[in-house]
Amino acid sequence: MAAVGAATTLRQAGAYYGRSLPRRAVLTVPSSDWKKLTKLPTFTNTDCVVLDLEDGVADTAKQTARENIFRYLNESASKINREICVRINSMSSNHINDDVKLLKDLSTLIDCLFVPKVDSIDEIKWLADRLGSNRQYNLVLYCESAQSLVDLRSILTSASNLFPLQGVVFGSDDFSADVGINGRYSLDAYELTYARQKLVTICRLFENAQPIDMVYINFKDLDGLKKQSEQGAAWGFTGKQVIHPQQVPVVQTAFSPSESSIIWAKELIQAYEKHEKEEGKGAFTFRGQTMVDKPLLRRARYILNMTR
């Protein structure tokens, strides 16, 4: 792809991909590790890069990580033709105040804010209040506890009122620790069926809340990763966290629409647009069926977005 212009003009909030951007592989990079940051421009195959300030960064390295992010985004963000995000620390940590300060200096340099361990509406309100005019950040939040899963609907309602809400990540490790689920998952993660399927269902109540699936910890086992990715895609997740560049192509492929679904989506959108133009609003017929369903149109648009 062609080189892009100055990051400060390119990466206006939401301007890069817009609201319905695909995030198949979501690669988290520890921001304390400058060397890893400088390698990022070569990972052009991931939809989404998350510069981490939270669990991937030791307590003593938080300030270094913040400085790295600031320097990296100003120097190199324009070189990486992917969505760039920052994961801050949780609202219950004592790092959050310094993270918020950093965010005020980054407002035009990142595409989306990742917020971990959101357990209550109050945390979201607090964050919106502290960010002030930086509240225009696209938001992806993490569901990582029993409380968060149980209250997910009200948390997302609040979040979508205060931010352009774009996704929910299932933080399987912290969720499992909270619920007491055994850390060594079975391959099919049978023990997380309720949590993952509920999360996907709740996300669908919100126009743009992409459900992003759990990490596959054993990053050397690409076969296992493929199976779990395909399972997640079949269940309705639209993407998956990755912790190693090797995982990216497997995940990107698993969460890409199939050829037949792309054809279906194109034809559906064409039929809808033709109908809108010729007959105005209302039901139309597609492949022999009455098409009045918003879900199908939304799904078709989502699929086409994935192919841009």
Add this chain to the structure above:
Amino acid sequence: MAAVGAATTLRQAGAYYGRSLPRRAVLTVPSSDWKKLTKLPTFTNTDCVVLDLEDGVADTAKQTARENIFRYLNESASKINREICVRINSMSSNHINDDVKLLKDLSTLIDCLFVPKVDSIDEIKWLADRLGSNRQYNLVLYCESAQSLVDLRSILTSASNLFPLQGVVFGSDDFSADVGINGRYSLDAYELTYARQKLVTICRLFENAQPIDMVYINFKDLDGLKKQSEQGAAWGFTGKQVIHPQQVPVVQTAFSPSESSIIWAKELIQAYEKHEKEEGKGAFTFRGQTMVDKPLLRRARYILNMTR
């Protein structure tokens, strides 16, 4: 079975089978196809026939379908010794007003009304209001979206206040499209575990809300149908949608009570009635256990209903 009398006197709302009628196989027939309607009297092995106005009927054939239903019910309803229902279009479609008009002419000719894509309490209230005195229809509604599943309890509460609520159909195809679940299901429908098990559980809060399971699309694969039917029956569904007459006997068998459960039910009801007569209300002993549980009595009555 003996021929039955005039449909207009037989098919009073709820009078045919009463409130706890079994609906094991629920066969949907496209009402635009007159030839299929005329074949119905030979399908005496299905508990429930649904004359469809919705997804099985093309947009351009809706009015023909309505006329077919009116003519068929007046001419032939008395010949088919099964529950006869009509599925109208959804409240969000632009066909619903004409469907409601038709219903006003059918009030004594059908046993039950099937209402698809119920996503909110408001839709149910609107329908009750529009039907007016035809509100005495027994009601079966479809849960076919994330919104519907999440709000199912409140939707059913409202529906059971306004109608004799008798069932909830899990519309797996539309639900899957809405949630983004991959259309090609695995045989065990693992990806719908949360939705199906939650739906059954919520139904049980309502006295007569029979949970009716998903369609098995591949109608030539009777082995697969048998497995999925037995799974549904084991999970608490009381019946299943069918789209082809060949599927009927497999489904009817899978959702029939076993010999031993029929014996159990008969003895429980006998013990209960003896106790009621001799000692009045209260707990009684059955097979060595104290029997005070409403659920067990309800279940026994349900099983006996199935054997009529």
Add this chain to the structure above:
Amino acid sequence: MAAVGAATTLRQAGAYYGRSLPRRAVLTVPSSDWKKLTKLPTFTNTDCVVLDLEDGVADTAKQTARENIFRYLNESASKINREICVRINSMSSNHINDDVKLLKDLSTLIDCLFVPKVDSIDEIKWLADRLGSNRQYNLVLYCESAQSLVDLRSILTSASNLFPLQGVVFGSDDFSADVGINGRYSLDAYELTYARQKLVTICRLFENAQPIDMVYINFKDLDGLKKQSEQGAAWGFTGKQVIHPQQVPVVQTAFSPSESSIIWAKELIQAYEKHEKEEGKGAFTFRGQTMVDKPLLRRARYILNMTR
């Protein structure tokens, strides 16, 4: 272990194990069977003994069972070095008034009260009101119906406000009868996935509500019991009901923490205590990660409790 002192001083409410006591195997004994009661002191390998007044006792034997409990606890409770509990009849039964009378005579003799078939907040309030000053009993309640599962969060909120709530038992048999789930479970209890995983998740919203898993009915099949116990432990249950002494060792082992998790827990607690002493409240680093999470501390304490 050494013999313990007088039961009346030992078994103050909650004093025996304290609030976070482990209950791996929860052995229910029919209190109408005096012979079984007298054998109890030899079952020193179960964490928890429940003297049953409910489903294990025939209607005609309830009074005998109450008398046995009174006599047994006064004569022999001191000989059994395990938690001793009583399961009363449900609030909807006509035995509950006599059970409450018995409880008033047992106040210092039992560790915890097991309350079956809790379907509503009102039942919990009624019980608290009737028990009066005996409300200091630790409470374990049973979730055994669709209603109970759907309303579990509000039921537990109420229960934890009125009692020291310590656990929730999944009553799979009654739950299955209520929902219409087929009584002959598959080994992996796939049909109860939603119910069991939701129950565990809801329990985790409450500090001490241990989730206790379903009974494995076929008590001769110890291999099957082992598999189902390990599944329950992996899903977040902390214990399991047992109906036969032979089941106890299998269950106790399956719900015991592994060697590595004990080491993890010890080191985490040490790091936390060191941090607290040297630097006061706040985040600390453990195994390279920032540790601010209450869930991890709670989990570590729970694991260490299990090893006492």
